[in-house]
Structure formats: C-alpha cells, structure tokens
Amino acid sequence: MNDFTVHPSPHIRCNLTTSAVMLHVIIATVPAMIASAVFFGWRALTLIGFCALTAMGWERLSNIVMKRPDSTGDLSALVTGVLLAFNLPVSLPFWMAAIGTFIAIVIVKQLFGGIGQNFANPAIVARIVLMLSFTRYMTSWTVPKGLDAVTTATPLVTGDASYFDLFIGRCGGCLGETSALALLIGGIYLAVMRIITPHAPIAFIGTVYLISAATGVDPIYQILSGGLFLGAIFMATDYVTTPITKKGKVIFGIGCGIVTCTIRFACSAPEGVSYSILLMNIVTPYIDLFTRKKAFGGKYGKTEKEAAK
Numbered sequence: 001m002n003d004f005t006v007h008p009s010p011h012i013r014c015n016l017t018t019s020a021v022m023l024h025v026i027i028a029t030v031p032a033m034i035a036s037a038v039f040f041g042w043r044a045l046t047l048i049g050f051c052a053l054t055a056m057g058w059e060r061l062s063n064i065v066m067k068r069p070d071s072t073g074d075l076s077a078l079v080t081g082v083l084l085a086f087n088l089p090v091s092l093p094f095w096m097a098a099i100g101t102f103i104a105i106v107i108v109k110q111l112f113g114g115i116g117q118n119f120a121n122p123a124i125v126a127r128i129v130l131m132l133s134f135t136r137y138m139t140s141w142t143v144p145k146g147l148d149a150v151t152t153a154t155p156l157v158t159g160d161a162s163y164f165d166l167f168i169g170r171c172g173g174c175l176g177e178t179s180a181l182a183l184l185i186g187g188i189y190l191a192v193m194r195i196i197t198p199h200a201p202i203a204f205i206g207t208v209y210l211i212s213a214a215t216g217v218d219p220i221y222q223i224l225s226g227g228l229f230l231g232a233i234f235m236a237t238d239y240v241t242t243p244i245t246k247k248g249k250v251i252f253g254i255g256c257g258i259v260t261c262t263i264r265f266a267c268s269a270p271e272g273v274s275y276s277i278l279l280m281n282i283v284t285p286y287i288d289l290f291t292r293k294k295a296f297g298g299k300y301g302k303t304e305k306e307a308a309k
Contacts, residue, residue: 018115022075024195025234028186029082032230035169035179039144040090044175047097048085054098055081058105066110076115080104083123083234086176087227087274088130089141096134100126120281121241124231124274131274143172166224177227187233196237199249200256204232207257215265228260231273241281248284248291255280 036044059077063070071077084100104122112118131138161171169179176183190196205223212219222228236242236256243252256276263272280287 018074018076021195021239022079024190024193025079026075026082028189028195029086029176029234031182031185032086032176032179033082035182036086036090036175039169039178040142040175044090047088047090047092047094048082048175050094051085051088051097051101052078052081055084055101055105058102059110062106062110068114071114074115077105077109080109080122083176084126086230086234087123087127087174089138089174091140091142092130092134092137096130096137099133100130103129116240118240120278121235121238124235124277124281128274128278141172141174144170161225163220163224166221171225173225174227174230177230180224180229183229183233187229190233190237196233197246197249199246200236200242200253201232203250203253204236204256204260205229205253207254208260211257211261215261217265222261222264226264226271227273231256231277235277236280241284243284243287243291245288245291245293248287251287251291252280252284255283 033045033048036048055077056072059072060070062068063072081101081104084104085097088097088100104126108120108122108125109115109118165171166178167180169182171178187196187198187201191198205228208228209219209223212222232253236253243249256273259276259279260272263269263275269275
C-alpha cells in the first residue's frame with residue numbers, strides 16, 4: 001500500500017540545492033571580477049570582497065536578532081554582496097558600500113522573511129537607494145587610461161567609446177558592468193549549467209536593440225554600454241523576483257527593455273536598467289498570474305459554483 005500513498009507536492013525533486021545554485025552564480029561572476037581588477041585596479045577586488053563580507057555579516061546578525069536559523073550557508077547573501085559591488089563605482093567609500101549591503105540584506109531581504117520572500121532584487125534596490133542618497137559618489141566613474149585612471153562620465157553620457165572598448169570593458173562605469181565579454185562568458189556558463197534560461201536576457205537586450213534602431217539611436221552602442229548586460233544576465237534572471245514560466249520571462253524581459261529605453265531616451269537619467277528591473281519585479285506576480293499553466297482538469301477565472309456545474 002505504501003506505493004500508492006500520495007504525498008503533498010512537489011513530486012519532482014532536484015538534487016541542486018540553493019547553495020549549489022549560488023555557487024554557480026559566484027563562479028559566473030569571476031570573469032567580471034577579473035575584468036574589474038584589470039581595468040580598475042586592486043581596489044575593485046577589495047570593494048567586491050568588502051561588500052560580500054558585510055552582506056554575510058548583516059545576514060548573520062539578522063538571523064541572531066530575529067531568532068532565525070543561520071542562513072549564511074546558502075550563499076545567497078554572498079551573491080547579493082557581489083552583485084551590489086558590481087553596481088558600484090570603484091571609488092565609492094567603504095562605509096557607503098556597507099550601508100548598501102545593509103539595505104539589501106536587512107531591509108529588502110530579511111525584513112520580508114528571508115530568501116524567497118523578498119519582493120524585489122536586493123542588490124537593485126540597494127543600488128537605487130545609494131544612487132538617490134549619494135548621487136555625487138555614485139556617479140563618479142573611473143575610466144582606465146593606460147596604467148592611470150581618470151574620473152569622468154560613462155560612455156552612455158559621453159558617447160565617445162569604441163565598440164571594442166565597450167565589449168572588453170575598457171571604459172567608465174561600475175565595477176561589474178563595463179565588460180560585455182566577461183558578462184557574456186558568465187551568462188553562457190549559467191545557461192550551460194541550466195541555472196538560468198536565456199529567455200529574459202535575450203528579450204531584454206533584444207528589445208533595447210530594436211527600440212534603439214527604430215528611434216535612430218545606435219543600437220550596438222546602447223546594448224554594450226551601461227549596465228544592460230549585467231542587469232539582463234544576473235538580475236533579470238533572479239529566481240525569486242522574476243516570472244516562473246518561459247512566456248512570463250519573455251514578457252518580463254520585454255518590459256525591462258521598454259522601460260530602460262524610455263528612461264534613456266525620454267528622461268534626464270542616462271541609465272534605466274535598475275529602475276526597469278525594479279518596476280518589473282513589482283509586476284511579476286501579475287505576469288505569473290497571466291502566464292501560469294492550467295492544471296489538468298483545472299478551471300481558472302470561475303467561481304466555485306460555476307466550476308461545480
């Protein structure tokens with residue numbers, strides 16, 4: 001009789017744990033870490049390490065204060081710290097970075113119940129808060145010039161970087177966003193390991209390309225500059241805050257692309273990737289509701305009495 005016992009879902013299980021998924025994400029960020037060290041110096045790695053350690057520290061402290069089990073072992077806080085560092089300029093003071101990791105871990109993640117309960121990507125929210133709070137520091141980017149570095153605007157503002165410089169990362173910007181090549185390597189690794197699917201990234205980048213071409217703006221320049229590749233590959237694929245279905249992921253990516261282009265072309269802000277992902281995070285539950293698959297024999301959109309007839 002035990003063979004006929006019905007257990008609650010899920011009935012299909014996978015040996016891939018949360019910590020294993022996060023480890024794969026960390027491995028995928030290594031090329032971008034190396035690129036940041038090459039173009040911005042050792043302070044880049046120091047800032048990335050600082051953000052990772054403080055994020056883990058805030059996670060453990062939150063567990064103690066909220067009397068929850070230690071969740072640092074799942075490595076999600078470590079990933080959040082690294083991704084936040086990727087969204088910061090190399091010259092940002094460490095104490096500001098600590099505020100950013102506090103916002104990401106304590107405010108956005110732990111106060112909403114911990115991993116799987118946050119309504120938005122923690123690193124995205126933290127970056128936006130830091131941008132609004134410390135605008136001057138968050139918009140002081142460093143451009144590699146030989147062995148020296150010069151503080152200037154990003155290529156999205158200046159428009160003077162070559163395609164090659166944008167592709168390899170020899171241009172101004174945040175730590176992890178400048179090298180499209182490094183980010184692509186990480187994205188391909190995640191796709192091959194089946195940690196992410198390419199639906200949202202392709203829809204996101206493709207939408208920006210098509211809208212840019214349709215409006216007479218250089219589409220290649222638009223997709224290579226700014227934080228588009230970083231956001232599309234590492235943040236628009238977050239398990240918790242993005243849609244579950246493939247159709248939903250495509251809708252999510254298209255929405256991100258539309259909002260990004262609207263902010264870039266019609267607003268005073270040069271970059272819109274972070275805001276677009278945050279906005280689409282908020283509407284993700286509705287996308288899931290719209291694109292969810294109907295269970296066999298299920299009837300959605302009807303009352304219980306109508307379904308019973």
